[in-house]
Amino acid sequence: MARPERKTVRDVRKGNRGMLLRTLYFGGPRSRHELTGLTGLSAATISTMTGDLLTEKILMEAGQVESDGGRPRVLLRVNPVYAYLIGVDVAETHVRVELFDLEMAEKARVDYTLRPSHHDIELVARRILAGIDVVLADGQVDASQVLGVGIGVPGIVERGAPDALIHAKTFGWDGVPLGALMRAGTSLPVFIDNGAKTMGQAELWFGAGRGADHAVIVLIGSGVGATVVADGQAVRGTSNSAGEWGHTKIEMNGRPCRCGSRGCLEAYIGAEGLLARAGVPVQTTDWPSALGRVLHDGGPVVDETVTYLGTGLANLINMLNPERILIGGWAGLMIGERHLDQIRVVVGENSLTQPYNATSIVLGELGPDAVAMGAATLVLEEFLDTSAPLRLHAAS
Amino acid sequence: MARPERKTVRDVRKGNRGMLLRTLYFGGPRSRHELTGLTGLSAATISTMTGDLLTEKILMEAGQVESDGGRPRVLLRVNPVYAYLIGVDVAETHVRVELFDLEMAEKARVDYTLRPSHHDIELVARRILAGIDVVLADGQVDASQVLGVGIGVPGIVERGAPDALIHAKTFGWDGVPLGALMRAGTSLPVFIDNGAKTMGQAELWFGAGRGADHAVIVLIGSGVGATVVADGQAVRGTSNSAGEWGHTKIEMNGRPCRCGSRGCLEAYIGAEGLLARAGVPVQTTDWPSALGRVLHDGGPVVDETVTYLGTGLANLINMLNPERILIGGWAGLMIGERHLDQIRVVVGENSLTQPYNATSIVLGELGPDAVAMGAATLVLEEFLDTSAPLRLHAAS
DNA sequence: GCCGTTTCGTTCACGCATTGAACTAACATG
DNA sequence: CATGTTAGTTCAATGCGTGAACGAAACGGC
Known part of the structure; x- marks a missing residue:
């Protein structure tokens, strides 16, 4: 209560x-x-x-x-130039920093490539701080005009006082205090959240989710996640880790999942699991084109994937009764573009009539690059809620 | 938004x-x-x-x-006698009307038995209206002192203007306007919701869910449902049918479910499905004692049930990250009383560490009879929110 | 060029909300 | 009975939204 x-x-x-x-x-x-x-x-x-x-x-x-x-x-x-927002996307292969004006028009961007297994938190923090300086210089914007920095990161972001802690297994991050590191290098307000969630936020505010009060935005890449929106608010759960849709079980004693369990949805519809099931060699590096080939060739694995995805979505509909479901993420978009109609059929077969009829299933509009924009949205949300006057924070 | x-x-x-x-x-x-x-x-x-x-x-x-x-x-x-609340439980076998004071102390109650397949909506409405008069007389309370009537019904309650419509397959109700029928017979404010949800509300306010901001209350009887609470608010979805946990799929191509689909959780852990799997004859009427015998005897069906239930709960934890999960419903309580520890183990194996550790799994406190009380809670909620002065409505 | 009409925007007294500060009420102690 | 302490009340100050009166800026007709 x-x-x-x-x-x-x-x-x-x-x-x-x-x-x-x-x-x-x-x-x-x-x-x-x-x-x-x-x-x-x-x-x-x-x-x-x-x-x-x-x-x-x-x-x-x-x-x-x-x-x-x-x-x-x-x-x-x-006034779009009243102030600016910075969004950061920390992904497995890169750190991207983008500068937006108040209307989310991109003003500058910088990318840093991250070497695999080189995810030292201090390095990432340095890259972000350097990136902030670069985009401000490129965009000819003074730090005093920036409302804040939003950062989307992989893994679970445990929001708590005094500092958000990040748990990201694949990065080797276990309770990493990125917020504190940022504050040591900049005086700008910092907002951190899971990247899948910031992407969901972006779709909800500026993409295919506009105006929806009850929505689920699913993100299918190599991993699988979801953003649940109820009454216009993202459902975060008690420790901000709601939305781990990929690790809900869809099959008892099913395929092993990289999370250590079995039968996870991610093991079937996540890009990694999908490609493995289709017999694509593990050492393949260009996953998107490999997935493209698999989808083009079709066959039982693709049909199965559609069935698993549709069933997973049906579960969301039965459980949450959203008015809209958005499918996003690079793999999700690729599957959806070819098979959305089939997916809808499977969903219909596996969900109750009444909530099914209340739901529309659509593809995301913003593409897979919206993580940084969604992160900036965190700052925007704060601004629209409080319309806090600028300049309680000094220059960075 | x-x-x-x-x-x-x-x-x-x-x-x-x-x-x-x-x-x-x-x-x-x-x-x-x-x-x-x-x-x-x-x-x-x-x-x-x-x-x-x-x-x-x-x-x-x-x-x-x-x-x-x-x-x-x-x-x-x-002041507990400032005003009174009426709660109604419309179930398959009976209609129960209860009168509560403001502090939810029961002042009077009346039960009407419903013959199976005798669920004519007019009859039910008449029973409710008669029941209201009876409890008011028994409790020596004037209708003008009553804040409203809450009604818990089976099936999906589609809340909309001008009237809530009820869809309950097992009753043969398809878009039945119970609210309108009530208003024709009483001038008291009427609130209608799904019975599983009102029970969840009761547990949340007065039972084992007190104080939880993020919770899921699962109800396991012959059917299976859930109430999701996020940020202290029940998640209703876009047409108030969220929470159909029983018909989420837990197994591809699994057991057929009475909903027409396959592999639904309800087909495994719902009392009907459970007893069928244990080989209990269909014509058995006393389900609770039959379930008691099955649980007492143990065996693979019971173990399986625990596994299915635990996996289902694990999915809820991964997806929604609640701080508390309550297991309720007559069958849920029977299973939980014997096997809660085992259930917790299964949940731990099938959910992510971080959200699992944030969740406690407990049994409901109010027993299976809390539907009417939860329905009355709908009225109480309205009163506490608005603290509307009494008497905008005349006597019934 | 003037005037009436229409629509848009601003100003101001009023009612209602919370608040800090000053005040009153009700007890215990010596 | 005086003093100290805690509980509760009253009141002027401040802030906010509102309706009504007012001012501003266009048009059309003459």
């Missing part, structure tokens, strides 16, 4: 301001008049609030629209 | 009042002074607010406590 916080009149302002900002952020340019309808606030409140936001330069005017016979509407929009 | 509502200063009051009420409801009698600490509100606010609540008779004084050397504390508590 999450107990609500004490509220004062000031929280009212904060909440309404955030709502107005969100409306304008996602609802395009609008006039003050339209905003009264969209937010439910009175014209008086809209007037004073937009006044504030304009002088703070969070909003800007965006032209006029004639209004048959009367005073023309002045359109307002979020 | 569930957009927040417009807020005014009055909503602040409503929210804080609700918080104070909840604190007092679950936190026993407290003095005004203690409440400042517990709620975070100032002494001034507590003073005026408790003043209001006392004159409205929602609160009452509950003695004094000396306070070494100073003015004694006056304890405040929720």
Whole structure:
């Protein structure tokens, strides 16, 4: 029973301001008049609030629209260069740092290749910090204009005071305090989450998940994960490790999985498991094209994969009753592009009629590179919620 | 993205009042002074607010406590007879109507036996309405003192305007408007939800789930369902049918399930499936004692059941990362009482270390009869949220 | 060029919320 | 009975959203 916080009149302002900002952020340019309808606030409140936001330069005017016979509407929009966001994607093979403006337009990017089994946490932290400096220089943005840094990492991110701890087996990270390392090198606010979750967040906010209140975004790469969204909020669980869909069992005494257990969904539909089942040699390095060949050739392994994937999705539908399911991740997109219709059929056979009819199954829109963007979304979310004025943090 | 509502200063009051009420409801009698600490509100606010609540008779004084050397504390508590709640359990074999006071003490109850395949909706509605009159008479409570009626029904309850529709295959109900029928016979506010969910709600509020923000309450009877709680809120899904855990697939091409599909968890751990697998004759009527014998005798079917159940729970843990899992339902309690330790072992083998360690698995406390109480909880929840004054509705 | 009309946006007194500070109430101790 | 201590209340200050009155900026007709 999450107990609500004490509220004062000031929280009212904060909440309404955030709502107005969100409306304008996602609802395009609008006039003050339209905003009264969209937010439910009175014209008086809209007037004073937009006044504030304009002088703070969070909003800007965006032209006029004639209004048959009367005073023309002045359109307002979020000022995309009011501030900037940094998103970081820490993956097995690279560290990518991207700079976005408030509207998520990419302003600069830098990639660092990571040698396999060279995932020393200090090295990764140094790369990120260096990357921040590089994108700021490239984008000609001062650190004081940056709202924060979002980082998507593999593995489980245990959020807790004072510091988020990261557990990533494949990296050899066991309770690594990346947040603390970052704070030692920059004064920017840092947000860390699992990369699959940040990607889900990106799809939910800017991709195929827009507007969905109940959704599941599944990510199929070499690993398999999911982001569950209920009532517009990501379900994190008690230690922020919800969404390990890949290691739910779909078959008793099934194939061994790299997690040590058996019958995990990931062992069937994850790229690694899929390719192994199709007899692709282990030493293959270019997995995507290998997967392309397997899918092109077809055969029982592909059919099986569709069946396992569809059944897994059906389980999500029965359990969570989402209005939308997004399939993402490089392998997920490849499978989905060829077999989405078949998948839908399998899902239909394995889920209850009523929730099945309430769900649409679609592919992700943002491609597999959205991890950094989703990470930046963590910062954006904080900004839209609090619309905290800039500059409580000094330059990096 | 569930957009927040417009807020005014009055909503602040409503929210804080609700918080104070909840604190007092679950936190026993407290003095005004203690409440400042517990709620975070100032002494001034507590003073005026408790003043209001006392004159409205929602609160009452509950003695004094000396306070070494100073003015004694006056304890405040929720007035249990300020108002009453009615909970209804519509099951396959009976309709039960119970009257509770505000503190969920049972004041009266009445049972109506339902003949199998005699689930005419009009009949059920008549039984409920009659039951309401009976318990009010027995408990010597006037309808005007009742906050509302909560009803737990089998099947899927599709919540929507203007009316909740109920789909219950086993009852032959397909889109039945029970709410409308109730409103035709009583002016009391009516809340309807799935019985498994109301039971989950009861365990969460008054049973083994107290205080858990992330929990899953599984209900194992002849059918199998689950209530998912994330951030203190029940996850309902987009059409209120989340939680159909029993029909998630645990085995590809497994046993046929009464839902028409194969390999559903319910086909293995539901009482019906379990007994069938153990070779108990179909015509057996006393399922609980039959199950008792099977469990007592042991053997591979029981071991298998434990494995299936543990694996199913492991999937929940991986997917949702709850802090607590409650096992309820008459069959669930029988299995759990004998085999909880074994179940925990299986769960450990089939879930990821980190989320497993964050979860405790316990038995439900309220027994299988908590459906009506949970239904009444729906009314209570509404009351605590809004603390709506009584009497916007006339007598029934 | 002027005026009425229409639509958009702003200003201001009002009601209602929490709060800190000053105050009163109720006890124990010596 | 005076003093100290803790509990609870009252009140002016401050902040917020709102409706009503007002001001601003266009158009059309003359």
